[in-house]
Amino acid sequence: MLLHATLLLAGLIPPSDTTKFYFGGENVRGCKQVTANTVYTDSLGFGFEGSAVRDIRPKGRSLVIGESPYFFSVKVPEGNYDVTVGLVGQRAPSHVAIRAENRRNMTDKIDVRPEGLTSVQFTVHVRDTFIRNAANAVVDRVRIKPRERNYAQWDNRLTLEFAGDTPAIRTVTIKPNATAVTVFLAGNSTVVDQDKEPWASWGQMIPAFFQPGKVAVANYAESGESLSSWIHAKRFEKVLSLMKPGDYLLVEFGHNDQKQKGEGIGAFTSYSKDLRYVIDEVRKKNGIPVLVTSVQRRSFDSTGHIQHTLGDYPAAVRAVAKEKGTALIDLNKVTKVMYEAWGEEKSIKAFVHYPANTFPGQTTELRDNTHFNNFGAWEVAKCVVKEIQENNIPLVKLLRKNLPAFDPAHPDSPEMLYWPMSRLRASAKPDGN
Template sequence: MKFSALFITVLLMCCSVKAQQPSYKFDFGNERPTKGYISIGEGSNYTEELGYGFTNGSQVKAFDRGGNTLTGDFITSDKPFYFSVKLPDGNYDVKVILGDAKGTSATTVRTECRRLMLENIKTAKGKIATQNFTVYVKDSLIRDVSGKVISKVRLKPRESEYLHWDNMLTIEFNDSLPKVCAVEITPNKTATTIFLAGNSTVVDQSREPWASWGQMIPRFFVPGKIAVANYAESGEALNSFLSAKRLEKILSVMKPGDYLFIEFGHNDMKQKGEGIGAFTSYKKNLQRYISEVKKKGGIPVLVTSMHRRRFDSTGHIVNTLEDYPDAVRQTAKEENVALIDLNAMSKILYEAWGPEKSIKAFVHYPANTFPGQTTKLEDNTHFNTYGAYELAKCIITGIRHQNLPLAKLIKKDVPVFDPAKPLAFEKFYWPMSSFVTATKPDGN
């Protein structure tokens, strides 16, 4: 369900007007479709002609409890199931109606590449819950102000399997007892967009057990007000992100008042050559990002890279990032832009865990923990879902400490987080998605 080469060529040649963002109303269940809604039953698999339907091998069942035509029937499964809708670039408000008129339910909702939106929404017997979230949909085409396609992001081969470059919104319904009565999708023209530029520690990791803070933070913001647009990619540095035209794409869709969070360093520090270094090439590129964002009326926010998991004999974190975090701090001060010091907070967080408990936050698993994983995984850079979730809470803490206007748009149920007091691993809940890999992301 990706763009064919021919289709992209046609778009590049003749696309001159931005696609209109449509609205949809879907009634889930085999019987009695509600007036004004599109009926989605057990056999409603995605086709290009329809532009919507179940994807990724979803195996679903429909149940009808009678009564209300919208909430009296639902779709469910004992495995994660996926519903996709073809949509053009933009922000969308999504309303999901969950529950069972004669039973209980528990539903977690993610979008695109495992981007967390709603977690463990439970309904009591006979109760129905309406939940909302705002999601950003993107493609790789770069358009001018008239909507004409003028260029394209240079994607890596593995990105062809990602669910966030495929010109569709994909919604994952997961958890112990997901029951979906309806889905409504409406364009949102007014939400502030938080764009993310970064590497494998930021990207929406497409497969378990890998994860990043970038795919967790959408859950923390007020729906309708904020959309998170994650353009990060594994293995990227400031200069390669530029040369792949990822920043150009962001700038082409950025509105005044939107944000760009910038977190690089892990891959930049490995670059060698004349004039390359933390306070030379790296700092110069940071300044370029800041300047370009300000030209668009956007708000740049610098984020220092989190530490790698490396402890000394006394249980303290060893700095493996050289001068790169200090270069970010210095640039933020000189350019008078907000700084989220994730590097400092991650040190507190990791040391609170200690050498042993911190393993639970990274991709450390014995052989055969996951299908096709014949050797053990020992990655001290990349996080599992638990570690990524705790790092995301550090980002939210940084937003609050910087008194960014975004702080007022954090959900009221999100408590103040102290990195010295992380949630215990045993209390973290994450029903796994269907997609799993033993292949380590680019970068280290």
């Protein structure tokens, strides 16, 4: 009872409760009412943030619509949550995308029925910076970087972003899920939930490929991190504090590790030692480690083949995976196939290459051959899924049913991805290269 009262005073939803929101002018029993004037405050615990929304009343019942994208946040404790959204169609067919936290892609393109209600469900992970022991007492905290303080995560809030053809919400239901398998991600800027356009990563795209209610993707990667710095920032300690038996940790580093210098530093020495440490600690928690080789950089030679730029780091990951009997996703191998299938010219469409003034405040040309745009991140996520399937990693049973077949040797074209642009944009590239 004391915990329940404390959470209510803090504006938080108790972990055992289901909370329903009704968007419109009517008071609906069992629901919290939300109108266009419901602006988020910590004391209220829910509302719109920085969004242009309005109330409309088609056919006698009100609902809320807004300019794409708009943001709705709910203050909740750390944990995994099933979210169900009821979208209302207008006169013509429309399409909507829903993202969570730092532009984390939760759904494929949603086809909203004209003048009908379309229900969508997904499972999302919410976190804070505190590290707690088994008695739930705070014992430490993650050493986040200054820029992370502005992220739409680490904040005890579930933030939903609605984008597309003037998305119209009727209902949102949030239910704690203590049984879903948590798939933790460890990595650098190629894995992190990038907070601003036009950058993106495979880690923020992959939630849409898993079955709702059964999997929550918890992305603990951060730009600029090596495996050793990720551990030292207590990100790994945070993951272990939350991990339950049967949860996964996917680990992909290498880009920043190869820049480290000093005695004993190297792919087959310090890096391999840290990989073994991570594997052993995850297994102590009865979790399942999965090693991921470094995604390729876009670096072509004169013959149209990808040049190997990551030294011994991918080979070290393969060796440790074999030594420890750990599942392996060979992203280095499959992205080489995919980039060469596109070729040097077409592959630009998967990376952050844009002329000056494409985005607000972007006065110079963007030419980044390491970091993906939304399309590239989506395609790399498909490569990860393909590797899960090809290697029969048990996660395969938790993927969405009837996923379209994907062959890295025959990748998609950019128009295949439905991604209404977010309002959050930046012209400076993430840390790391």
